Amino acid sequence: MTNRDEQIETALTLLSSYVGRGLVDGDETRALVLAEAGVSSLALASIIVELEDSMDREFDFEAFAGMETVGDLLRATGLT
């Protein structure tokens, strides 16, 4: 498992706790719309900060503009 795979797993584990069910990486998960899955904008901010913490870096404010799906989140954090 690469470092990146581990980070994706960390991100999905985090997301899972907000969505309320276990998310496994794949097309279906990546297409999941965050708002529809119950991820509020506050929850999203928490996820981003937790990811920053675990990846030890800071994301650009604007990288998150227009983020809708799990796939968008992974892209915005540079994980895919």
Add this chain to the structure above:
Amino acid sequence: MKVDFHTHLATLEALPEVFFEGQRDNIRRLMPPDLPAKVRERVPDRFGLGPEDALGDRHVAEMDAAGIDLAVSLIIDFGLAFPGQVPELTDLFATHRALADRHPGRFLVFAGVDPRRGVPGLELFERSLVDWGCRGLKLYPPCGFSPSDRRLDPFYALCAEHRAPVVIHTGPTTPKLSFAHTHPSDVDDAAWRFPGVDFVLAHGAVVHTEAAALLAEYRPNVYLDTSGFQAEHRRGRWGSTLGRLKERGLVRKILYGTDWPVHRQYGTQATWIERLAGGDGGPLSPAEVRWILEDNPREILGLER
């Protein structure tokens, strides 16, 4: 010509830090109890102005990408509500003039004056209309006055004379300010007494929608803007909200507004304009989308076709 009827200059002078700090106070109370302390501390920081854009270059680039031709840039006079925390009002007017000058034809500036400034405020407003090219008035009642306050009468008289619309904030805002005077019904008396002035209920398509729609339905000179619909969209409610407004026959009373730079972290101008129609199977026809983006603002602003 596509118009965004509700935007602001993205600077901490136009939208001061204290404004966002109030919102962060609320966010701290809304966070789940079991978040790690480190995260708890940093989450509120993600809710703020974001990068400044004093010259409007970023804003114009986003407008271009979205196909928006013209934006109304609203000055808010926070001077009396947040003393010492915002620049002199005349300086704020100057920065907005510079914005319009730098991007010819892309911005119409609406003056913001707290009516408690009295005669000097009125003179500033008149000067902005006559000499500086301002095209309307923006009022922010949460600063502590009613939009139907009689001290505004001379301002509204000037608006009637210059055919200048008035954009009035409605609904809650930063908890640093009072929510009194933010109900659509607070606008009714002024709209009734000044039938020759067009009143736009800012956020009227998304907050207090029942009361806002009622006023827009029965008062010819009352309109609603969509600013804040981004949050409604995120919650999956925008299509149905829009549908109810359409059912009441109000599409001609709706103006497209984004409140840029607010909501910036959740989308670009290009994404928002796409979402205006309420998504696939949304309630609006292409012609109705055109009314909201083009015909309605053109008529209110007295622009050429």
